[in-house]
Amino acid sequence: xxxxxxxxxxxxxxxxxxxxxxxxxxxxxxxxxxxxxxxxxxxxxxxxxxxxxxxxxxxxxxxxxxxxxxxxxxxxxxxxxxxxxxxxxxxxxxxxxxxxxxxxxxxxxxxxxxxxxxxxxxxxxxxxxxxxxxxxxxxxxxxxxxxxxx
Numbered sequence: 001x002x003x004x005x006x007x008x009x010x011x012x013x014x015x016x017x018x019x020x021x022x023x024x025x026x027x028x029x030x031x032x033x034x035x036x037x038x039x040x041x042x043x044x045x046x047x048x049x050x051x052x053x054x055x056x057x058x059x060x061x062x063x064x065x066x067x068x069x070x071x072x073x074x075x076x077x078x079x080x081x082x083x084x085x086x087x088x089x090x091x092x093x094x095x096x097x098x099x100x101x102x103x104x105x106x107x108x109x110x111x112x113x114x115x116x117x118x119x120x121x122x123x124x125x126x127x128x129x130x131x132x133x134x135x136x137x138x139x140x141x142x143x144x145x146x147x148x149x150x
Contacts, residue, residue, distance in 0.1 A: 047131045055127050062126065066119045073112040080105045 048056055084101050087093050123130040 044131060051127075051129070055129065058127055059123060062119060062122050066115055069115055070112065073108055073115065077105065077108045077112065080108060 048059060051059060080101060084098075084105070087097065087101075120130045
């Protein structure tokens with residue numbers, strides 16, 4: 001009986017402590033992950049340089065055809081990720097908001113992946129080679145660790 005009461009008391013204390021931290025977290029603008037840096041296209045440049053000049057020109061033309069759409073989708077993905085980031089433990093967030101944002105982010109990611117796959121197929125058809133399927137699904141949620149502050 002005493003053990004059960006002790007467990008109950010400790011559980012209530014832990015919940016009260018965790019609950020008291022939420023308002024402070026909601027006010028802290030730094031509670032989300034840092035912005036994701038843009039990754040450079042070094043691997044794609046290396047792949048392009050490995051092609052003969054004629055194929056390289058055709059590959060660049062195919063890439064240019066898709067570039068505007070890729071940039072637009074990446075911009076929309078970053079906006080959606082920022083929107084998720086700004087929720088940051090806000091207690092007034094409606095419960096349906098997170099699933100909605102998650103679905104929207106997934107749709108954007110799927111659109112970007114489909115665009116990459118179309119470009120890949122187009123290069124295979126016109127050039128006989130392609131850079132390969134993207135390793136990412138188009139929307140990495142990984143963020144670099146924050147730099148140590150002195």
